[in-house]
Amino acid sequence: MSISYQSFGDKRLMIDMIILNFLNETGVQIPTDVTMRGDIERFVSQAYRKFFVREPSAFEKWYVSDLIRKDVDVTPELVYYGFMTSNEYRHY
Numbered sequence: 001m002s003i004s005y006q007s008f009g010d011k012r013l014m015i016d017m018i019i020l021n022f023l024n025e026t027g028v029q030i031p032t033d034v035t036m037r038g039d040i041e042r043f044v045s046q047a048y049r050k051f052f053v054r055e056p057s058a059f060e061k062w063y064v065s066d067l068i069r070k071d072v073d074v075t076p077e078l079v080y081y082g083f084m085t086s087n088e089y090r091h092y
Helices: 003-007 011-023 035-039 042-054 059-070 076-084 085-092
Strands: none
Touching: 011 076, 035 042, 035 059, 035 076, 042 076, 042 085
């Protein structure tokens, strides 16, 4: 895997592909859409704690919650993908 990563030109693309593959693996525990939409604010807070090891600011919580609430096509997998490909997550 290390050799493949080093030989690939676009490292971010390679990392994104690895993350997408990981999120589609069986056994990965991701909340269901029903669970996420049942308590959006709780889902967002848990995602921030899981990926960033911190609580979201009031604005972050509102923004992500509002995005989920307004777009039925936003799934838990997409939210997790967004967190896992963010600069803050990659920093840690």
